[in-house]
Amino acid sequence: MTLAGAADDHEAIAEAHARAAREHRRAARLYDVGGAGEDAVARVLSAAGVAFLRNRQRPSTRRGDIDFLVVAAAGVFVIDAKAWSDVTITTRGLARGQDDCSEELDAVGRQADEVEAALADLGDVGLAPRHVHPVLAFTRGRVGCHRAGRVLLVGIEQLLQVIGGHGCPLSAAQVSEVSARLAEAFPPYTERMAGAAVPVLRRRPRPRVEVGTQLAAFDVRELDLTELERAARLPIEAWMTWLAPTQLQYVRRQLNGPARLRGPAGTGKTVVALHRAAYLAERHPGRLLVTSFVKTLPRVQRNLYAALSPHTVDRVDFSGVHAVAREVLLRHRHLLRVDQKGAETAFNLAWIGADREALGRQGLDRSYWRDEIDRVIKGRGITTFEGYADLNRVGRRTAIDPRQRRAAWDLYVAYEGQLERRGVGDFADLLLIARDLVRADPADRPYRFVIADEIQDLPLVGVQLLHALVGDQPDGLTLVGDGQQSIYAGGFTLREAGINVVGRSVIFEVNYRNTRQVLDMAASFVAGEDFDDLDEGAPRGRIEGHRDGPPVRCESFPDRASRLGALVARILGDLAAGTPIDGMAVLARTRREAGEAATALRRAGLAVVDLGDYDGRQVDAVKTGTVARAKGLEFEAVYFLPADAEPADLEAEVAQRRRHEAFVALTRTRRWLWMGSVAPPSPAS
Numbered sequence: 164m165t166l167a168g169a170a171d172d173h174e175a176i177a178e179a180h181a182r183a184a185r186e187h188r189r190a191a192r193l194y195d196v197g198g199a200g201e202d203a204v205a206r207v208l209s210a211a212g213v214a215f216l217r218n219r220q221r222p223s224t225r226r227g228d229i230d231f232l233v234v235a236a237a238g239v240f241v242i243d244a245k246a247w248s249d250v251t252i253t254t255r256g257l258a259r260g261q262d263d264c265s266e267e268l269d270a271v272g273r274q275a276d277e278v279e280a281a282l283a284d285l286g287d288v289g290l291a292p293r294h295v296h297p298v299l300a301f302t303r304g305r306v307g308c309h310r311a312g313r314v315l316l317v318g319i320e321q322l323l324q325v326i327g328g329h330g331c332p333l334s335a336a337q338v339s340e341v342s343a344r345l346a347e348a349f350p351p352y353t354e355r356m357a358g359a360a361v362p363v364l365r366r367r368p369r370p371r372v373e374v375g376t377q378l379a380a381f382d383v384r385e386l387d388l389t390e391l392e393r394a395a396r397l398p399i400e401a402w403m404t405w406l407a408p409t410q411l412q413y414v415r416r417q418l419n420g421p422a423r424l425r426g427p428a429g430t431g432k433t434v435v436a437l438h439r440a441a442y443l444a445e446r447h448p449g450r451l452l453v454t455s456f457v458k459t460l461p462r463v464q465r466n467l468y469a470a471l472s473p474h475t476v477d478r479v480d481f482s483g484v485h486a487v488a489r490e491v492l493l494r495h496r497h498l499l500r501v502d503q504k505g506a507e508t509a510f511n512l513a514w515i516g517a518d519r520e521a522l523g524r525q526g527l528d529r530s531y532w533r534d535e536i537d538r539v540i541k542g543r544g545i546t547t548f549e550g551y552a553d554l555n556r557v558g559r560r561t562a563i564d565p566r567q568r569r570a571a572w573d574l575y576v577a578y579e580g581q582l583e584r585r586g587v588g589d590f591a592d593l594l595l596i597a598r599d600l601v602r603a604d605p606a607d608r609p610y611r612f613v614i615a616d617e618i619q620d621l622p623l624v625g626v627q628l629l630h631a632l633v634g635d636q637p638d639g640l641t642l643v644g645d646g647q648q649s650i651y652a653g654g655f656t657l658r659e660a661g662i663n664v665v666g667r668s669v670i671f672e673v674n675y676r677n678t679r680q681v682l683d684m685a686a687s688f689v690a691g692e693d694f695d696d697l698d699e700g701a702p703r704g705r706i707e708g709h710r711d712g713p714p715v716r717c718e719s720f721p722d723r724a725s726r727l728g729a730l731v732a733r734i735l736g737d738l739a740a741g742t743p744i745d746g747m748a749v750l751a752r753t754r755r756e757a758g759e760a761a762t763a764l765r766r767a768g769l770a771v772v773d774l775g776d777y778d779g780r781q782v783d784a785v786k787t788g789t790v791a792r793a794k795g796l797e798f799e800a801v802y803f804l805p806a807d808a809e810p811a812d813l814e815a816e817v818a819q820r821r822r823h824e825a826f827v828a829l830t831r832t833r834r835w836l837w838m839g840s841v842a843p844p845s846p847a848s
């Protein structure tokens with residue numbers, strides 16, 4: 164190398180060092196400003212006696228830190244301090260001067276994700292994500308208090324107010340248990356100088372304001388989680404804060420297509436579905452639909468959800484599937500007069516001309532064939548005899564012969580003719596038309612996510628309608644349900660519906676609702692019985708109960724009148740013994756029996772509310788209604804009026820549905836169960 168060449172090289176190296184020096188100085192200035200912001204936050208927290216962890220290492224990244232972790236009664240706050248002077252918060256995000264800084268929202272959101280993950284498994288329970296709050300705290304200027312998605316943007320003056328707000332789900336003991344886990348999962352951050360091209364001669368550290376209570380770290384494995392366990396056993400409020408680690412895993416899971424959540428009664432499917440809805444709504448723009456076949460359930464779920472995620476509730480629609488279908492028809496200006504009475508008349512006229520000799524074999528009656536048309540033919544969207552002739556009638560237990568199939572088809576054709584003549588449709592038409600309208604219009608996608616509960620009760624076209632609304636997009640469709648609780652005729656498999664949930668079907672098996680005594684009694688109705696559970700080949704759920712409770716009270720009566728008398732006496736007795744009236748529900752098989760019970764209770768001076776009018780909010784009245792109306796709900800005490808003694812030759816599928824119905828009724832109670840059967844004395848006795 165020439166001397167001139169060496170000089171050039173040294174010149175270039177000096178130039179690079181000078182450039183690096185300028186960059187490091189700029190960074191140092193920024194750190195100084197940032198440090199001043201952090202100090203300001205630390206001062207505010209300390210002055211108020213709020214304990215915090217400062218500058219903690221993120222496990223996912225070597226160079227990332229979290230400015231502050233605060234565990235308060237209101238939850239966990241993941242705070243990123245910003246000493247910015249010219250902040251603007253817009254509907255679209257965050258700006259600093261002219262620069263869009265919305266990525267800062269994602270950054271603090273990612274920090275909160277890591278905190279959520281660390282708290283998702285604290286032994287038996289985990290903290291629900293909704294109690295982890297990402298916060299950008301601005302230490303200069305008057306920022307006020309805002310929300311962008313799930314991130315809170317607050318001026319330093321409002322910080323304490325925010326930390327002190329949000330309700331108080333955590334007790335003092337839980338605060339220290341959660342803090343301990345965080346101290347372990349996020350150790351103190353040790354800064355590293357990145358990209359230093361020259362040996363770094365470290366200056367003495369700058370003096371730092373070290374104030375506030377630093378949390379003592381202790382070994383989380385030695386924690387006594389009894390407090391958490393206790394909380395986990397309480398109803399509503401508890402599940403809003405604590406879930407089982409497996410449940411939380413599902414809430415936070417990314418699913419690359421339609422998914423199924425299965426599990427026997429009381430295993431937390433609805434709870435997890437609501438948490439998942441809130442989790443998705445808080446992280447994504449767009450609308451969500453939470454739906455069910457049971458028309459009253461969405462109303463109850465809306466009120467639960469509003470407590471869970473009040474700031475997203477306006478972006479979530481809670482409606483029954485038929486109401487969803489109606490909306491579709493409205494959007495497409497499609498007229499359909501759904502007229503149940505007219506449909507009933509149409510069926511009666513079609514039935515008169517039917518091959519009743521064939522249809523009546525095996526003890527099958529008119530209502531069996533009404534269901535066949537509603538659930539098997541129209542409920543599957545079958546429009547040709549060929550489609551019906553070879554159909555594997557999943558869910559229908561009685562095999563029918565070719566003549567019966569032909570007769571059923573002719574009955575269907577005649578029924579359709581009668582409907583047309585009257586210019587009316589039935590509920591199956593509503594779902595069918597809505598499905599086809601959505602399928603034909605790719606622009607009709609009002610929802611980003613759809614979550615459907617109690618799907619075992621939906622007809623196949625109903626599930627297809629929901630699928631059509633979101634397609635196969637990630638996390639788009641979550642189907643929640645349990646075949647064992649199916650109380651309507653017919654059935655189908657998801658494969659038949661064109662929905663693939665392979666690898667995305669999860670089962671829950673721990674029952675949190677019922678006592679062992681109730682579960683034993685409920686299980687006796689369905690013992691050893693196989694049932695269709697929509698996912699072919701997927702293992703059936705076991706049901707594990709872990710709570711003890713009072714014995715189940717079963718009584719038998721010679722007639723309905725004496726049963727009603729005993730029911731009223733029993734309820735009055737339980738009220739006197741301290742069971743709260745708002746936790747009581749009388750469930751019957753038919754509307755008529757439920758109505759009779761309501762009248763008897765009113766006569767005894769008790770307040771009564773029909774389950775059809777119940778919206779999940781506390782009301783000081785005994786609830787009364789059919790088992791179908793009670794689906795998905797739960798009560799402190801259930802008084803069940805089962806069907807009168809059934810004839811021994813009851814058609815197999817109907818008998819199975821009755822048993823499922825009893826199973827559903829019994830598993831609605833958290834504690835007390837009374838069952839009053841009517842069994843007239845046999846002539847021999």
Ligand SMILES: Nc1ncnc2c1ncn2[C@@H]1O[C@H](COP(=O)(O)OP(=O)(O)OP(=O)(O)O)[C@@H](O)[C@H]1O
Nearest residue numbers: 395402406407428429430431432433434675676795
């Ligand atoms: N991890 C949990 N810890 C404590 N309680 C829980 C937990 N998960 C659910 N629960 C409680 O269990 C009960 C049943 O939950 P949920 O209604 O979600 O069950 P489900 O599977 O939807 O029931 P079903 O199918 O019978 O309607 C609720 O009272 C809920 O508070």
